[in-house]
Amino acid sequence: MMRQKGLAGCVAIAALALIGLGPAAWAADAPAVLKLGTLYAGSGAFAVPSTSEHEGLKFWVDQVNAAGGTYVKALGRKVRLRLIAYNDRSSTTTAAPLYNQLITQDKVDILVSDFGSVLTSVAVPIAQTHKMLLFDPTGTGAALFSPDNPYVVLCSLPTSAIWPYALADFLKKFEPVRRVALLYATNDFTGSQAATLRERLRGSRVELVYDQGVATNTSNYAVLLHNVEAARPDAVIEFGYANNDIAFLQGLQASGLKFKMVFAIFPGQLFSLLRKNVSEAGLAYTYTYPTPPLLAYNKVNYGPGLEAFLREYRQKRGEDANFLTVAGYNTGLVIGKTLATADKLDQLALRRAVEQFSGKLFTLDGLFKVDRSGAQVGELLPVGQFLPSGNGVKMQVVFPFALATGKPVYPAP
């Protein structure tokens, strides 16, 4: 009997530990403050991009509250925001209950997912079940969007499959390039870009002379680089996460090999990180997708222009913003615009509000436009090239030609 009591006690204590996560009292009918719930990765594989993105969102919340709140059309007044953020430690199995915690226990009014497709993936069905609109800053995987799910909106990047549109057009139209080598990490983000590039180059005068997928955790590109060189390409396209790009560009420097054109994704998104690890000399003549702050959108119709934002961010936070900070901040702007547009505060009304301003909203991150499934299709990523400038490098856009700020330096010296 005593033994059974002891065991029952253990189970009860454990159950309390689970239950004691804290059901929060909240009065839905008196929104003196709107609760905005999100997750961030304080450690693990996604920590660097996730914390940058989270800082951007936090900065927007602070800015809004300093101005007395965000205008909520449904209430006819400004309402202050309270940000509730949990650390998912880059784990999807940790993130899933935390998203649920935000909805069912904290009863947030606005739900924002963590960085990237993997950590966003678990939020999509949970948000759909609870009929919460999920503001997705950077989860760009195609699996996250379906026309029959109105409860997700991609805010700050296009879906990954359409990223290489401009790059493919550039390769097809840029006369000196005829032989292309494609090296990509086999994950959803870069694998889908590789598939798009392959598809769009098919049937053109450009020949894919090397096409190789590698594991996402690849950190040594020495052999692969020599394999690429053996294919004698006019352009080398490397699609990877930041760690892949760093390893690839470092390996390229160490190998002494020279290619006429090298493209990588993350020099245009996490410039500071890449500069620190690869050096500016290593980035010179590299092509990339330039994103803010390398690409300056100052003619906006909502929120600050890029330069104003960068200035204020530096002044208040004492550090420079990167693209993911801009992406987090831009998600805040989309939320602000949604609240200022929606007639009611229910979640489908918020989604309808997004459709009202989709295609008309220009922010520091460019044009915001979503399709029926909530996937972002407005921000097309141009092609840019880093050129030596003084002791460092500067970015020039080389394609589309209408947006170009200079001509590509080809072949790289």
Place this chain on the structure above:
Amino acid sequence: MLKAVLTGVATVGLFALAPVFYANQTLLFSAMMYLVLAQGINVLYGFTGYLPFGYVGFFGAGAYAGALSVLRLGLSPVLALVVGGVVAVLVGVVLVPLLRLSGAYFAIANLAAAQALYYVVSNPDLQALTNGPYGINLAVAYNATASYAAMVALLGLALATVVYLRHSRLGLALRAIREDRISAELAGINVVRERTIAWLLSALLAGLCGAAFAWYISVFYPETVFSLNVSIFAIVFALFGGAATLAGPIVGTLVLYGLYSAIGISQPEYFQLIFGLVIVGLVLFLPDGLASLSERAGFEVP
């Protein structure tokens, strides 16, 4: 026996009724998932001494097999659960030769096998079959309530399996193998057959659990269902409570997963420190888990 059955029924009842009182169903589902996996680890490690660091391989195989049988074959989610379990068992059959290894060699080889499975599933060249690295969207079959109920049933099955092993000749044979394989053989136990049964039972539980997870979560990537964290959590939870018992993994999962969730929410900045200290304390002072503490005090743990 009665005590074990009562403990199992109470645990299943707790999780079956918990959503009525606590709305974070995903947290409850995750706790159950780890509990089933911890019992799966228990079946293998607790009864035979083989520690499968790559246990997540069976879980991932079950998740993919279950999801793909819904998407490609149009099976119902319940049948897909069975497919998930069967495919995990088939993977287990292929990996049976690993049982010739022991100790750290078995753990490492098992881990490598799980990684190999991950790379096969996420290979872009297999996109037509597995959708490669692009993930699975099972929204067409999504049903949080039904998949939660399925996991409750699986929990019952996992606990019943351990109760059976605790009180059957098979379980006795397995424990004899764990203590001394040669003596067990001399006593007439068919070592190869018995440990293979334990291995496949363990794979079955993980495969069923993976398929239920896929059904519940509905959108996932290969890195989600082949994450090494899943193995590590299940192993730590089983060891913390005490292997080769029914109650050990239950208590280990509820206490540690509860702690993991509570600290992660209330004190995220101290999470790694506190959780790390708990684990180090366990290894130093309670290597046989909480069950040993209870047994030292004279309480028999079911």
